[in-house]
Amino acid sequence: MSKFTIVVDNLTARDLAVEHGFALVVDCAAGRFLFDTGAGAALLPNLAALGIPAGSLRRVIFSHGHFDHTGGLAALAAVEPELQIYAAPGLTCRRYSRHPGQKPYELTMPVASRQALGNPARLQEIATFQEILPQVFLTGPIPRISGEDCGGPFFLSESGPEQDFLSDEQALLLGDGTLVQGCCHSGIINTLEYCRRCAPQIRIRTVIGGLHLLHASPERLRRTVEYLQKLDLQELILGHCTGAAAIEYFQEHLHYPVRLARSGEIYEC
Ligand SMILES: [Fe+2]
Ligand SMILES: [Fe+2]
Structure with missing residues (x-):
């Protein structure tokens, strides 16, 4: 059994x-990890309020390069310089969301956090699925193999056609x-x-985190539930970018508990 303390959330x-x-x-x-760092301002005050010394966080895993997951690195590295960082290749590339009729919105890892990556020896790039410590696995880039409708308004520049498939994303x-x-x-x-x-060999029982279903179509939610119902899961703990409508839909249609993840909550599973 492992313990999960949600430090930053919406x-x-x-x-x-x-x-x-x-x-x-x-x-x-295998030890203690910080998984993502929030956008920046909330990390250190929330760690202090939760009684978690920032100096106890020597290993940081990044799920992907978006600023709302990487922005806290600069503040943490200032307190604890001996960090080991695990990220898939491409963490620091420039990226934007572009919605019709709106200005492009930059999502890149903030400059101060990019600078805090500092010594490349600090960064372990995860290019493929691997066990980084006993019974601790990182997926590295996740192939889009199922036909799932998971596109988004993500691009690698402010105006160019190149889509951002978040190839640096890992779980x-x-x-x-x-x-x-x-x-x-x-x-x-x-x-x-x-x-x-x-x-x-691993029986996945719990999923914790954000599922980016804020703007998901009813058809996508229906297909996701259809898939999740077939698995032998026990619990979903969902927050951040999952979206209230998606969480309610899952609560209505899944036969196991679907909880709202909020900062300050601690789960053992
Ligand atoms: Fe993101
Ligand atoms: Fe996010």
């Missing part, structure tokens, strides 16, 4: 700082059955299928 269960972002502390048999899978997500831009069906293919 919502809080206590009187913690809130922001559009996500950060989670994982305590498992954390623990041997005792929990899958941890940041935004899950690659799609939850693709991610679960990839994990089941790469680590068939």
